[in-house]
Amino acid sequence: MYRYDEFDRTLVKERVAQFRGQVARRVAGELTEDEFRPLRLMNGLYLQLHAYMLRVAVPYGTLSSRQMRMLAHIARTYDKGYGHFTTRQNIQYNWPRLGEVPDILDDLASVEMHAIQTSGNCIRNVTSDQYAGAIAEEIEDPRPWAELIRQWSTFHPEFSYLPRKFKIAVTGSPHDRAAVKVHDIGLDLVKSEAGEIGFRVHVGGGQGRTPMIAMTIREFLPKAELLAYLEAVMRTYNRLGRRDNLFKARIKILVHETGQEKFRAMVDEEYALMQGESPIEVPPEEVARIVAYFAPPAFERLPDADPATDRLAAEDRDFAAWLRRNVKAHRAPGYAIVDISLKPIGGVPGDATADQMDLVADLAETLSFDELRVTHEQNLVLPHVRKRDLPELWRRLKAAGLATPNMGLASDIIACPGLDYCNLANARSIPIAQKLSERLADQALQEDLGELKIKISGCINACGHHHVGHIGILGVDRKGTEYYQISLGGSADENTSLGEILGPSFTEDDAVEVVDKILGLYRELRENGESFLQCYRRVGARPFKERIYGAH
Amino acid sequence: MAKAELPQALTANRLGDGEVVYRTPAGAWSARFAEAAVFGTKADAEKALADAEADVAARRVVAVYLFDVVPGPNGPSPRETREVIRAKGPTVRLDLGKQAGNSAEHGARAS
Ligand code: SF4
Numbered sequence: 001m002y003r004y005d006e007f008d009r010t011l012v013k014e015r016v017a018q019f020r021g022q023v024a025r026r027v028a029g030e031l032t033e034d035e036f037r038p039l040r041l042m043n044g045l046y047l048q049l050h051a052y053m054l055r056v057a058v059p060y061g062t063l064s065s066r067q068m069r070m071l072a073h074i075a076r077t078y079d080k081g082y083g084h085f086t087t088r089q090n091i092q093y094n095w096p097r098l099g100e101v102p103d104i105l106d107d108l109a110s111v112e113m114h115a116i117q118t119s120g121n122c123i124r125n126v127t128s129d130q131y132a133g134a135i136a137e138e139i140e141d142p143r144p145w146a147e148l149i150r151q152w153s154t155f156h157p158e159f160s161y162l163p164r165k166f167k168i169a170v171t172g173s174p175h176d177r178a179a180v181k182v183h184d185i186g187l188d189l190v191k192s193e194a195g196e197i198g199f200r201v202h203v204g205g206g207q208g209r210t211p212m213i214a215m216t217i218r219e220f221l222p223k224a225e226l227l228a229y230l231e232a233v234m235r236t237y238n239r240l241g242r243r244d245n246l247f248k249a250r251i252k253i254l255v256h257e258t259g260q261e262k263f264r265a266m267v268d269e270e271y272a273l274m275q276g277e278s279p280i281e282v283p284p285e286e287v288a289r290i291v292a293y294f295a296p297p298a299f300e301r302l303p304d305a306d307p308a309t310d311r312l313a314a315e316d317r318d319f320a321a322w323l324r325r326n327v328k329a330h331r332a333p334g335y336a337i338v339d340i341s342l343k344p345i346g347g348v349p350g351d352a353t354a355d356q357m358d359l360v361a362d363l364a365e366t367l368s369f370d371e372l373r374v375t376h377e378q379n380l381v382l383p384h385v386r387k388r389d390l391p392e393l394w395r396r397l398k399a400a401g402l403a404t405p406n407m408g409l410a411s412d413i414i415a416c417p418g419l420d421y422c423n424l425a426n427a428r429s430i431p432i433a434q435k436l437s438e439r440l441a442d443q444a445l446q447e448d449l450g451e452l453k454i455k456i457s458g459c460i461n462a463c464g465h466h467h468v469g470h471i472g473i474l475g476v477d478r479k480g481t482e483y484y485q486i487s488l489g490g491s492a493d494e495n496t497s498l499g500e501i502l503g504p505s506f507t508e509d510d511a512v513e514v515v516d517k518i519l520g521l522y523r524e525l526r527e528n529g530e531s532f533l534q535c536y537r538r539v540g541a542r543p544f545k546e547r548i549y550g551a552h
Numbered sequence: 553m554a555k556a557e558l559p560q561a562l563t564a565n566r567l568g569d570g571e572v573v574y575r576t577p578a579g580a581w582s583a584r585f586a587e588a589a590v591f592g593t594k595a596d597a598e599k600a601l602a603d604a605e606a607d608v609a610a611r612r613v614v615a616v617y618l619f620d621v622v623p624g625p626n627g628p629s630p631r632e633t634r635e636v637i638r639a640k641g642p643t644v645r646l647d648l649g650k651q652a653g654n655s656a657e658h659g660a661r662a663s
Contacts, residue, residue: 026611027567033614047615049638050649051570080648095648097569348644419634420642427633430644480632 002059002147002293004112011154012109015116019043020102027099044115045101048423054093054101055118056108060128060146060170061089061374065365068372070111072357078104083357085342085350087414087465088167089127089374090118094421116154121162123153123234129171129178130375133294134383136331140189140197142172144291145226148282151290152227159234163241164249166234167206179376179492181205181214182468184251185233190220198222203233203263204255207462211498212252217264223287227280232271236263297369297384302334306387321405321443322394336387338368340380340397341404341412345441346434349415350378359400367393376465377414377453379407410440410452410519414465418458418475419482425458427475427482428508432456435512440519449519451531453491468492470533471515472499484511488518488544489536500541503549514548521547559628560597561588561621562604563638564613572638572650573613575600581613583650585639590621590628 004012019039026036040046044055056071063071071091075083078100079093086092096104108114117125126146133141149168153159159166171178172189180186186202199221205214221229233251240258242248255263313320328337340360342350352360364372364382367389373381385393397403406412413436416422418429433456440446455469466472472487483505490499506514519532521544526535536544562575566583573581574588582588591597597618604616620631630636641649 029609029611033608047565047570049634050572050641051565095570099568419637420644425634428637428643430642434644480634482633 002062002143002290008112009109012112012114012116015043015114016102016105016109019105023098023102038120040101041119042116043101043105044118045096045098046119046423048094048417048421049419049425050421051095052098052101053421054096054104054115055086056091056093056113056115057118057125058089058091058113058374059150060126060132060143061130061376062132062143063364063372063374064111065361065370065372067111067113068357068361068364070107070113072354072361074104074107075354075357082351082353084348084417085352085374085378085380087376087378087416087463088118088125089130089376090125091374092417094417119165120160121165122160123149123156123162123166123168126150126153127167127169127178127183127376129173129176130373130381131177131328131337131383132172132373133296134330134335134337135173136329137175138173138331139191140172141294142170142178142187142189144287144294145187145189145199145223146170147290147293148227148287149230152230152280158238162234162238163243164246164251166237166251168230174494176492176494176496177375179465179468179496181496182207182211182465182492183214185230186214187226192220196222199226201229201233203267204252205496206250206252207465207467208250209247209460209462210250210253211462211467212256213496213498214252215255215260215263217260217267224281224284227282228274229267229271231280232267232274235274236266236270240266296332297371299332299335299384300386302332302386302388304333304387306334306390309387309390312391318398318405319391319394321447322398322403323390324447325405325407325409326403327390330384332384334387336385336390338382338385338390338393339375339407340382340402341406342379342402343406343412343437344401344404345406345411346438347401348430349413349433352380356400356402359396360402363393363396377412379412405443406446408451408453409446410449410454411437411446412453413437414453414455414469416457416464418456418464422458424461425475426460426477427458427484429456429458429464429473429475432473432475432484432508432511435508436515439512439516448523449532450529451533452519454515455490465492466490467498468496469499470536471518473511473515476505478505482508484508486511486514486518488541489533491533497537502541503545517547518544557620557631558594558597559590559592559621559623560618561585561590561628561630562597562600562616562618563588563635564604564607564616567611567614575604579603581607585630585650586627588621588628591618 169183188200201218202214326339368382415429415433419425456473457464468490485505487499577589621628640651
């Protein structure tokens with residue numbers, strides 16, 4: 001894992017000391033709320049419905065057990081015993097007191113964590129594939145590149161006041177789990193015909209009010225040119241992005257209004273210009289230094305199959321279901337990737353108690369080379385587990401309510417905090433997730449429905465990724481009452497698509513019924529084992545509209 | 553948000569811990585909606601809002617605003633779901649927030 005160097009350490013410490021001073025000045029009346037707000041936001045501190053909320057960065061979703069234990073400690077000591085993992089691979093605390101936030105930040109700094117780049121119009125915390133460095137299909141581990149981008153972008157003076165926030169995602173696998181095409185910049189590691197590895201660059205994706213799929217502006221970018229090229233994109237955006245209109249300020253608007261070819265040409269021009277100056281080049285030693293931090297752990301040479309695990313799978317249906325759904329093929333023989341579901345039936349998606357965090361930290365330490373991941377789908381991952389340890393791991397997870405065998409299934413629902421916590425919400429998201437999860441709880445039913453991504457946002461900001469849900473649910477406000485708009489056919493993988501709105505919105509109870517009916521129709525219409533998404537793409541929206549609104 | 557209708561009450565978040573508070577008839581702040589002053593006229597509501605600015609300046613509270621309430625047999629209640637949730641706590645965690653009866657844990661008064 002990446003460890004801070006002296007520079008990072010000093011920077012983060014100074015930042016905490018600075019914020020401690022700012023809080024003191026705020027409390028002493030030397031700063032007004034208007035003066036203080038941007039300062040607290042730069043440190044990840046929001047004011048929400050019931051209290052302050054602190055958002056802590058988990059860069060590219062990777063954590064050590066020591067860090068996870070600190071997250072548990074913070075939940076227990078300063079908050080109300082739990083935290084919420086978000087779709088940005090971060091964690092949020094819902095009840096911190098203002099005066100204690102500097103102490104929390106100090107505690108975080110002691111394990112090389114912080115809340116910087118979780119807010120404001122800067123380059124935000126870089127996100128990545130949760131299976132990075134572990135999954136069999138991977139071309140290359142994307143995290144060293146995510147880390148390089150983090151170092152380049154943290155406090156970059158040119159990019160601290162962008163027209164709007166800026167999100168970058170990197171993946172190293174052909175199957176995209178990082179939703180790169182709905183980020184401001186998405187990067188895929190790809191292999192050229194000559195066998196060289198580089199990046200495919202997508203720019204101008206995003207969700208929110210105006211969802212857009214990123215355009216590919218470079219099919220193959222040699223690794224050595226990554227930062228210089230990104231800098232050219234950023235400069236083009238910084239110069240031309242719409243600072244006059246909040247709703248048009250994201251790069252997606254610029255890219256889509258300009259058009260793919262023209263935008264590409266503009267970036268190329270900027271890039272050529274930069275070659276005349278002194279282009280930023282990352283010394284290969286620096287890349288090698290970072291890559292070394294992410295070197296694969298010392299895997300044992302193991303036979304791929306483990307007889308005891310297979311035996312238990314044959315005897316115990318629950319274990320077998322968990323293996324089927326929550327365990328993925330690892331690139332090292334005899335190892336597996338384990339998803340830890342934070343989606344118990346009827347639970348709050350993404351919430352974990354301090355005790356659960358401690359347990360997961362222990363499991364990571366003893367059974368997964370001390371590594372943990374946070375997924376943008378609000379689950380956790382133990383990336384490197386010996387197959388022979390799976391039975392024990394499963395028992396311990398199960399005892400803590402962390403072994404729901406539902407990864408990728410109907411009850412593995414993304415839901416933003418919504419009106420239960422969020423100041424910007426129009427409607428609640430969590431209760432509808434809970435009702436759907438209970439309605440669709442039956443394991444046989446879920447497995448029959450197959451891969452299904454239900455995503456719920458409490459407002460158009462789309463933190464719950466509803467635009468890219470196979471079934472997306474958006475909370476809207478109708479005269480102070482919560483309503484839900486349903487869209488179908490979205491997807492955030494390598495075949496990204498935006499969902500189409502089914503029609504007029506529904507009350508909460510009706511929305512649950514409607515999803516049930518949609519799934520019923522899918523089961524009638526599917527052919528040859530089609531997934532929901534495949535079926536929808538084949539038949540289109542019409543039969544679903546007819547089934548739902550036909551009676552009206 | 554729907555158009556403002558009377559009567560209204562005045563709310564804010566306490567600076568120190570963000571706790572939701574309500575302006576009381578005595579011009580103090582209470583963490584309990586039941587103790588909120590209810591303003592029947594626009595003039596009263598606006599005056600309370602203007603008065604509350606002094607408490608913003610005095611660093612007791614932030615984010616002060618008026619919201620609609622509706623009279624009922626057991627006293628007034630907030631008109632919109634958002635304010636009902638602020639007055640009680642998250643609907644998905646009845647053990648947290650004001651509804652859990654532990655708001656005193658953060659100190660019941662603003663100052
Ligand atoms: S989508 Fe809206 S309601 Fe949900 S967390 Fe984001 S801003 Fe809040």
